[in-house]
Amino acid sequence: MPKKVLVVDDEKLIVKGIRFSLEQDDMEVDTAYDGEEAVEMAREGNYDIILLDLMLPKLDGLSACQQIREFSDVPIVMLTAKGEDMDKILGLEYGADDYITKPFNILEVKARIKAIMRRTQNRGVQDTRGRIIEVGTLRLDCDARRVQVAGHEVNLTAKEFDVLELLVLNPNKVYSRENLLNLVWGYEYPGDVRTVDVHIRRLREKIEENPSDPKYVHTKWGVGYYFQH
Numbered sequence: 001m002p003k004k005v006l007v008v009d010d011e012k013l014i015v016k017g018i019r020f021s022l023e024q025d026d027m028e029v030d031t032a033y034d035g036e037e038a039v040e041m042a043r044e045g046n047y048d049i050i051l052l053d054l055m056l057p058k059l060d061g062l063s064a065c066q067q068i069r070e071f072s073d074v075p076i077v078m079l080t081a082k083g084e085d086m087d088k089i090l091g092l093e094y095g096a097d098d099y100i101t102k103p104f105n106i107l108e109v110k111a112r113i114k115a116i117m118r119r120t121q122n123r124g125v126q127d128t129r130g131r132i133i134e135v136g137t138l139r140l141d142c143d144a145r146r147v148q149v150a151g152h153e154v155n156l157t158a159k160e161f162d163v164l165e166l167l168v169l170n171p172n173k174v175y176s177r178e179n180l181l182n183l184v185w186g187y188e189y190p191g192d193v194r195t196v197d198v199h200i201r202r203l204r205e206k207i208e209e210n211p212s213d214p215k216y217v218h219t220k221w222g223v224g225y226y227f228q229h
Contacts, residue, residue: 002028008038009053021106035059042068053079062094069095073158075116095157115186135229167227176224
């Protein structure tokens with residue numbers, strides 16, 4: 001089955017270039033040119049990955065990303081202009097899995113897409129074991145990739161779930177940010193370790209009663225993060 005990609009950018013030349021390049025690798029590519037169209041297509045289409053520009057007409061990339069996250073955990077890669085550090089972090093805050101800065105090399109884009117798809121495929125293989133883990137009020141269904149806290153469903157992004165699953169399956173083991181970056185995002189990922197901090201913070205806001213005094217996901221200062229109950 002060819003992989004389905006949705007490319008969203010209002011610069012038609014960029015879209016055309018990405019589309020041509022991905023189709024050379026036998027991927028099926030749909031395109032959208034504004035945020036509203038992107039959300040509608042994401043809702044109707046079954047995509048393996050979405051490339052989403054930050055600056056879009058009608059609905060900006062962050063808002064589009066946020067809306068897509070309400071009904072899908074499809075991997076989303078934000079395309080941002082160079083040097084927009086806050087926007088990169090914001091993109092991750094809004095549920096994006098990764099970001100690429102413009103101008104980019106199309107080979108880098110393809111490598112990043114393949115790395116994310118490999119992670120998603122591997123995840124599917126591992127999850128067939130149907131494990132359910134219950135710790136305190138936290139319930140993790142590794143097969144359905146669902147999380148409940150005190151009986152209430154918590155919506156995690158794909159990467160948030162990956163981080164939590166890794167930590168829960170290895171209690172009391174301290175992972176450095178670099179380690180988590182490699183294990184969850186993949187060794188090819190050229191991103192920043194701040195990505196890990198953002199995801200941990202978001203995770204705590206969703207699963208901890210008091211995120212500033214966590215019960216599950218702890219920090220070992222100067223070393224990294226670990227799970228304990």
